Amino acid sequence: MSSGVYDQQLFAFTAALQDVDPDHAEVATELEALQSIYGEDSVRLWSATRRNADQDDSRPSSPSVEDPLLGWLPGDRVRFEILTTLTSPHDGVQIRLLVTLPPAYPANSPPQLQLLSRYIGDFGVDAALFGAVMRTYIAHPGVEWNPGDVAVFDGVEHVKGSLGEWYSELLSSSIARQIEHEQEHEAALQKQRPEAEHVAEASIELAETASPQVNLPPGIQLFESEPIVDRKSVFVARACIITDPAQVAQIIQHLLSDRKIARAAHPVIRAWRVEVNGILHQDNDDDGESAAGGRLAHLLQILGLNNVLVVVTRYFGGIHLGPDRFKHINAAARNAIEAAGLLDDQAKKPKGNKRK
8 A cells, every 4th residue: 555545544434433433532532643653554454343243354454435434333343453663772673563442442441462473573473472462451561451541552562662672682692692603613713723823833934944035026015003902812904005916915925924924813814906907806815714804805895995905913812702803803904004094195194014
């Protein structure tokens, strides 16, 4: 249906309801108030169900000029759907609730609520949650109702809060599981690291005795960030201007010929972008730190930088940092880029420690 059609239907229904049954004036006023609170087309009437009907039409009704009451007669329930969202900070997650007003509401019977959403965000709703919503007015904790109370709004807000707490708990558990998985993955890498470092150390020692240090390509200058230290882990980044993709491999070899860098847990996490003859070339490498290279590539992209290589070295301190490690990798990279003057005006002199 187009925007506003449900509201037109609702206003026609409430006007006709008060004409046919003045005892339902409070219900009509409440429906209009709910529409005002929850917004355009948020309150959607369902087809009327007679008390002696054999079947229950569980579908939102269609507007009818000839019958604004949509088949409703005195003694019928009033049923409508409310589209709303969870409470902050999850107010972007939508939910659907069915509200049923018994014929004796509000004088002698409370409203009834039912959760129509089968999923809230990415999480499937279970039977316990369905049951808790249906018991909103008849069990603790819930909404206290007294004869004569107009209570739909209070019930809906209570349900929104309860569902928000349920969603927050599942979201926190999901994030915790993700962090735990990342930590287990990192622990597995570190468990394999001693042997790998021993082999690397032997290879480096052999290389140092057999061949000289690999030089940088002509014209390349590396700029180094200040170290970032967190729980004994150290992050250092280096950045430089490049003009050809072929320079990258030699720069990486130059860094790895430095024994201190080569012995790091993740020596050369890197990303680069260079434009040659109007064609952009780019690549990245995690160097064993899952997804880190892609994050560096994204940093270069959002900074709008071309013709640049950034390399981050991480020295593991024995304590797992979880997602914080990615924050430090990106921060070190940005610091090196700033040290190289790549974010400054061309006339501004680069700052930082220049490696020769």
